[in-house]
Amino acid sequence: MVRRLAYLLPFLLLVIVAGYFLFGLERDPGELPSALLGKPVPAFDLPALTGATASEDGMNTDDLTSGRDVKLVNFFASWCVPCRAEHPLITRLAGMDGVRMFGINYKDAPEDATGWLQRLGDPYERIGADRTGRAGIEWGIYGVPETFVVDADGIVRMRHAGPLTPEIVERELLPLIEELQR
Amino acid sequence: MLLWILILATFGALVAFFGANLPASLRARVLAVQGLIGFGFILFILFTSNPFDRVWPPPPDGQGLNPLLQDPGLAFHPPFLYFGYVGFSVAFAFAVAALIEGRVDPAWARWVRPWTLAAWCSLTLGIALGSWWAYYELGWGGFWFWDPVENASFLPWLSGTALLHSAIVVEKRDALKSWTVLLAVLTFSLSLMGTFLVRSGVLTSVHAFATDPARGVFILALLVIASGGSLLLYAVRAPSMQGGGLFAPISREGSLVLNNLLLATATATVFLGTLYPLFLDVLDAGKVSVGPPFFNMTFVPLMVPVIVAMGIGPMLAWKRGDLPGVLSRLWLALALAAAIGIGTLIAMGVQSVLAALAMALAGWLMASVLVEWAERVKLFRAPLQESWRRARHIPRSSYGMSVAHAGLAVIVAGITASSAWQTEVIRQMRAGDTVEVAGYSMQFEGVREQRGPNYISRQGEFLVTRNGSVVTTLTPERRAYPIEGDTTTEAAIHTTWLADLYAVIGDGNAEAGWSVRLYHNPLVPWIWVGAVIMVLGGLVSLSDRRHRVGVPERRRARPGPAMPAPAE
Amino acid sequence: MKRFWAAILVACSLLASQSSLAIRPDEVLADPVLEERAREIGKQLRCLVCQNQSIDDSDADLARDLRILVRERLQQGDTDDEVLAYMKARYGDFVLLKPPMGPVTYLLWFGPALLGVAGIVAVVFFFRRNRERPDEPTLTDAERRRIAEVIGDRPEAGGT
Numbered sequence: 001m002v003r004r005l006a007y008l009l010p011f012l013l014l015v016i017v018a019g020y021f022l023f024g025l026e027r028d029p030g031e032l033p034s035a036l037l038g039k040p041v042p043a044f045d046l047p048a049l050t051g052a053t054a055s056e057d058g059m060n061t062d063d064l065t066s067g068r069d070v071k072l073v074n075f076f077a078s079w080c081v082p083c084r085a086e087h088p089l090i091t092r093l094a095g096m097d098g099v100r101m102f103g104i105n106y107k108d109a110p111e112d113a114t115g116w117l118q119r120l121g122d123p124y125e126r127i128g129a130d131r132t133g134r135a136g137i138e139w140g141i142y143g144v145p146e147t148f149v150v151d152a153d154g155i156v157r158m159r160h161a162g163p164l165t166p167e168i169v170e171r172e173l174l175p176l177i178e179e180l181q182r
Numbered sequence: 183m184l185l186w187i188l189i190l191a192t193f194g195a196l197v198a199f200f201g202a203n204l205p206a207s208l209r210a211r212v213l214a215v216q217g218l219i220g221f222g223f224i225l226f227i228l229f230t231s232n233p234f235d236r237v238w239p240p241p242p243d244g245q246g247l248n249p250l251l252q253d254p255g256l257a258f259h260p261p262f263l264y265f266g267y268v269g270f271s272v273a274f275a276f277a278v279a280a281l282i283e284g285r286v287d288p289a290w291a292r293w294v295r296p297w298t299l300a301a302w303c304s305l306t307l308g309i310a311l312g313s314w315w316a317y318y319e320l321g322w323g324g325f326w327f328w329d330p331v332e333n334a335s336f337l338p339w340l341s342g343t344a345l346l347h348s349a350i351v352v353e354k355r356d357a358l359k360s361w362t363v364l365l366a367v368l369t370f371s372l373s374l375m376g377t378f379l380v381r382s383g384v385l386t387s388v389h390a391f392a393t394d395p396a397r398g399v400f401i402l403a404l405l406v407i408a409s410g411g412s413l414l415l416y417a418v419r420a421p422s423m424q425g426g427g428l429f430a431p432i433s434r435e436g437s438l439v440l441n442n443l444l445l446a447t448a449t450a451t452v453f454l455g456t457l458y459p460l461f462l463d464v465l466d467a468g469k470v471s472v473g474p475p476f477f478n479m480t481f482v483p484l485m486v487p488v489i490v491a492m493g494i495g496p497m498l499a500w501k502r503g504d505l506p507g508v509l510s511r512l513w514l515a516l517a518l519a520a521a522i523g524i525g526t527l528i529a530m531g532v533q534s535v536l537a538a539l540a541m542a543l544a545g546w547l548m549a550s551v552l553v554e555w556a557e558r559v560k561l562f563r564a565p566l567q568e569s570w571r572r573a574r575h576i577p578r579s580s581y582g583m584s585v586a587h588a589g590l591a592v593i594v595a596g597i598t599a600s601s602a603w604q605t606e607v608i609r610q611m612r613a614g615d616t617v618e619v620a621g622y623s624m625q626f627e628g629v630r631e632q633r634g635p636n637y638i639s640r641q642g643e644f645l646v647t648r649n650g651s652v653v654t655t656l657t658p659e660r661r662a663y664p665i666e667g668d669t670t671t672e673a674a675i676h677t678t679w680l681a682d683l684y685a686v687i688g689d690g691n692a693e694a695g696w697s698v699r700l701y702h703n704p705l706v707p708w709i710w711v712g713a714v715i716m717v718l719g720g721l722v723s724l725s726d727r728r729h730r731v732g733v734p735e736r737r738r739a740r741p742g743p744a745m746p747a748p749a750e
Numbered sequence: 751m752k753r754f755w756a757a758i759l760v761a762c763s764l765l766a767s768q769s770s771l772a773i774r775p776d777e778v779l780a781d782p783v784l785e786e787r788a789r790e791i792g793k794q795l796r797c798l799v800c801q802n803q804s805i806d807d808s809d810a811d812l813a814r815d816l817r818i819l820v821r822e823r824l825q826q827g828d829t830d831d832e833v834l835a836y837m838k839a840r841y842g843d844f845v846l847l848k849p850p851m852g853p854v855t856y857l858l859w860f861g862p863a864l865l866g867v868a869g870i871v872a873v874v875f876f877f878r879r880n881r882e883r884p885d886e887p888t889l890t891d892a893e894r895r896r897i898a899e900v901i902g903d904r905p906e907a908g909g910t
Contacts, residue, residue: 007420010364011413012373017457018406023464024384032469034799042840049396062740117774133815140840142798158789178804291756428880439876443869458849458858467854471796473804480862513892518850610775688774697774 002080032160035140041065041073041154042138046128049117050092050110061104065154070180071100073148074124075141077108078116082163083145085134086121088166090147093173096125098181103127105138106144151180183227185261186377189268190220197272204293205312209347219271243665262308263335267373268303272340274370277363278412279417280323291352294366296724298349303720304341309335310713316366320676323604323684325709328477330385333456334376337449341369346444351435354500356426358435360443363423364416368572371409372449373602411534433503437495444488451480461609464728489543489594493550497557498593511557516548530603537602540594547591551584582723589715596708605702612695620702622683623647626654629687629696637661642687642696645698646676648745658687658698682706772807777814779821788821791833795820796847804847 036042045060066073074085074090094101103124105113110129130136139148142161149158158176160168194216199208210560227233231352276294280286310331317325326332345365349359379385382398429435455472462468494513522544526534556562558576559569605620613628627643656674663669676683682703690696773792779785789806789834793817797808805813805820816837837845849855889897 002419005423007360008417010368011410011417014406014413016411017375018402020457020461020464021378021382021384021398021402021405025382026458027384027463032842032844035838035840059816100228115658133812134819137819137840140842140843172833228772324807327802327807431877439873443866443873447862447866447869450865454858454861458855464852469842469844470849470855471844472849472858473796473850474856475795479848480859483860484866498817608773608775608778699773 022066023071027138031161032142034156036148036156037159039156041148041150041156044128044135044138046104046130046135049105049113049127049129056076057126059126061154063102063126064150066098068152069098069100070152071102071150073102073104073139073150075104075106075130075136075144075146077140077144078112079108080144083122084116084165086165091121091164092170093164094125094178099177104135105129106125106138106141107131107133136143147173149176149180166174172181183231184233185221185264186268187220187227187266188251189261190223190271193268194220194273197275201293207283208276208279208290209717210292211282212275214732215275215278216271217295219275219408226397226404230400232337232658244397249575250573253315253319255318256313257306259311259315262304263313264299264308266308266342267335267376268340269297269304270366270370270373272297272301273345273366274412275407277366277487278415280363281412281415281487284419284422286352286363286423288353288356291349291362295349295353298346298718299344299724300305302346303717303724305339305342306720307717308714309339310710310717314710317706318673319671323600323606323673323703323706325600325706328455330456331376331380332446333452334372334379335453337456338369338372338376340445340449340452344368344442344449344654347438347441347445351438354427355429355435357429358439358442360416360420360423361395361428363420365442367409367412367416370623371405371413374401374405375410385456401491420519424713426594427501429500430502432498432505433509434495434498434500436503437491437498441488441495444484444491446490448481448484452477452486455553468494482639484627486543489547489590492590493546496554496583496587497550512550512553513555515546518549519543519546519547529578534602535596538604539596544591544595544598547594548588551588555584578726580722582719582721582726585721586716586719587724589712589717589719592708592712592715594712596705600704600709603704607700609698609700610690610695613692614665615695617700619683619700620649620681622702624652624685626696626698629690631661635663636665637663640684640687640733642698644674644685644700654683654687655681658685679711680705681709769889772813773817774811774814777817777821779825784821784824787830788817789825789828791820791824792817794834794847795837796845798841 041061041064043061046058048058064073072093075089090101093099101124103126105127107130113129128135139146140159145163147160147164149155151157155182158172160172164173194213197209197212197216201212206358208313265489273294276290276297277699298499303587309332313325316327317323335488344360348362348365358389378398378401381401383395384398397737427435428514430440433438437483455476458472459470462470466498482617493512494505494541497511519542522545523538526538530537555573555576558580559572563571564572591662607617607619609615609617611617611626613626615624616623624647625647627645629640632639632641639661641657644655644658646653654676658674659672661670661672671686674685682701684701688697688699773789785800792806793804795804795899797803797813797816798901799810800811803813805816818835820837823836828836834846844849849858851859899909
């Protein structure tokens with residue numbers, strides 16, 4: 001009897017593996033959870049984009065750990081096509097009450113970034129210029145655009161890699177922001 | 183996919199054509215299973231990846247061929263792989279047919295072997311071509327990355343090798359029947375799983391193409407129906423397939439059991455490592471990476487007992503072997519292995535202990551192959567005439583075994599040396615600069631632009647000399663393909679068959695100099711030469727007339743009425 | 751979203767094909783011991799853009815940044831483990847090509863050994879069962895010859 005059951009093992013194994021494959025089809029193997037979730041924002045201190053209109057002193061960790069508001073940190077670059085696609089959403093989010101939008105310009109030439117912002121509009125309260133990409137590594141980004149949600153105490157709550165879409169904003173971002181504002 | 187189906191249909195046709203001597207019921211069932219698989223795949227392409235869909239608007243210059251494919255190495259790699267994957271479908275069909283019939287006998291194994299062997303030869307060649315292509319095309323001299331798609335091709339290879347060996351036991355001793363049938367089903371299932379992995383987007387890979395969950399679901403369904411169905415059949419039928427011949431643990435059969443045990447464990451290891459990230463991800467248990475460090479720590483050690491046993495196994499007798507006797511007759515192989523190991527340590531330094539061990543293993547394997555043959559022909563113990571006569575009468579499948587095993591020894595030596603003792607020089611060089619690489623003097627002559635039929639290339643030139651005399655000129659290139667919008671690297675390789683000199687050129691300009699990478703890769707050609715030798719061994723074995731089902735007996739008159747002869 | 755990743759994947763396969771240089775001359779450290787350590791560590795870090803190459807092998811910008819960062823950390827005196835931990839803190843376990851040893855990965859690391867042992871046990875049972883069966887009837891020489899005649903086999907020398 002035990003022997004007969006042993007012969008069933010390969011079949012059972014197949015069923016289990018096939019089950020994993022089926023669920024795996026819905027997942028994105030390349031999408032990484034941020035290592036910073038639930039942790040305080042990393043230490044960083046970035047200079048300003050020279051000539052940028054909305055920020056004079058650049059951006060650093062303190063900007064994200066002070067105040068009672070929910071902060072969004074958006075990594076962007078003028079050479080990044082999806083960043084352009086998500087720009088209207090960023091602008092809309094920046095205009096919301098109780099939400100402060102910060103930008104980190106990743107590996108960009110200042111003139112290019114400034115020109116890009118002038119053409120599309122500058123939604124950011126402050127912008128840090130990460131010329132070398134080192135701050136990006138501190139945040140654990142692996143491409144642009146990426147957007148982080150930081151709560152009032154400076155803890156990272158969410159990371160979205162890739163451009164924001166209306167579905168993501170509706171389904172994940174807005175509910176989280178609401179929850180954090182309570 | 184179209185190629186898949188074409189090869190599937192071709193194999194079916196071949197079975198129909200050459201299988202004239204199969205019992206009708208078996209042949210019918212085998213062809214039916216083949217047909218069903220083909221049906222499944224045809225449905226697949228009709229519904230999810232129709233190759234005959236129109237491209238609108240039609241591009242005026244065509245879409246161009248991906249520059250990566252404009253290369254013989256990579257152009258032949260998929261057909262050989264597919265012949266392998268799909269070829270295993272025949273073994274699968276035979277296995278399912280046997281399960282349906284409820285009978286596995288030595289004749290069945292004799293029929294299955296040539297098909298499995300042919301598929302195995304092709305798969306080996308396909309994998310070797312892919313590895314060779316990666317080596318000369320991708321620009322940093324590597325040849326295997328344990329990438330999920332590479333593993334997807336390696337899994338059926340490992341299991342197919344186990345199948346080849348266990349089928350021998352079924353054929354000779356009527357034992358290990360249910361295990362062999364399971365392996366046949368498993369090998370083709372792994373082929374199907376490989377097809378699934380590459381096309382579904384479930385695993386990330388540089389190789390993955392046509393990733394699309396819709397296709398994934400379809401292939402998964404195929405996999406579940408084909409594999410699940412046959413494994414269920416196995417669970418029902420296999421317990422009644424009792425083994426025939428008995429044998430002692432220490433015997434030829436015993437060593438083949440060991441072979442299967444080790445290869446099965448190796449298959450499971452690669453399987454586990456490849457799919458673990460997916461398993462964890464689906465369970466929301468985090469994202470981990472399983473890369474070369476894992477496989478090097480788990481797979482490589484498994485190969486050590488395999489190689490040791492490969493030297494001993496062929497010399498053991500069937501049914502009951504004399505291990506001490508065999509070991510004592512292998513003293514020469516052992517001595518040679520030790521000599522190679524120690525010699526390597528002395529030549530390359532004490533830090534190369536592992537590499538020395540690996541070289542010793544390769545030497546052991548090669549030497550024991552030769553000792554086995556020498557013993558068979560009673561070399562030096564009988565007159566040369568006698569030895570020559572014996573040599574001529576050794577069956578081809580035995581020669582096939584010897585050659586294939588020798589090929590593996592060559593591969594092991596190649597992998598070891600090129601991994602352990604590669605010399606790499608990364609430099610910024612201006613025209614006129616010279617650099618020393620492993621005793622060769624390479625003088626950089628500068629860069630110029632060339633035009634090819636559909637590309638523009640930036641070509642660097644290196645004059646290579648050794649002890650003052652010119653060895654060769656290396657011309658690495660970077661090519662830009664305007665239509666496809668791609669660029670490729672063409673490394674310049676000069677092989678001495680004992681090593682490769684390998685040059686790659688990158689960015690830069692005349693004033694600041696150019697980024698260059700220069701390598702000396704000892705014994706790296708042996709990797710692919712060894713693979714070709716293995717394939718040759720398989721082909722020699724395949725040419726054994728005892729495997730050529732359907733070839734009629736010409737010379738000898740049959741006594742009495744014709745009987746359904748299984749072979750000859 | 752899927753297109754974003756598809757684009758990255760395509761970029762990586764193209765990058766992979768054109769990686770004439772993963773490591774560039776300006777990255778190589780002057781100290782050969784440190785450089786060797788940097789290479790060894792580099793082989794254990796996954797390029798997060800291309801994802802199936804190590805940072806040593808990848809042409810991506812991020813890979814280069816990480817390679818430079820690894821060398822900086824080494825020059826500042828970090829041990830190999832500290833450098834790996836540094837990367838893991840920012841990118842998670844995914845960045846390590848050698849999977850960590852933990853409850854979640856016990857099956858992965860011990861699986862092969864367990865399977866090997868299971869296989870040995872199965873083989874032992876197999877041989878035990880064999881011994882309990884009566885031996886097969888053997889053929890006489892005359893019978894052997896008759897069979898050989900019928901199937902047209904040549905008499906073999908020794909075992910094959």
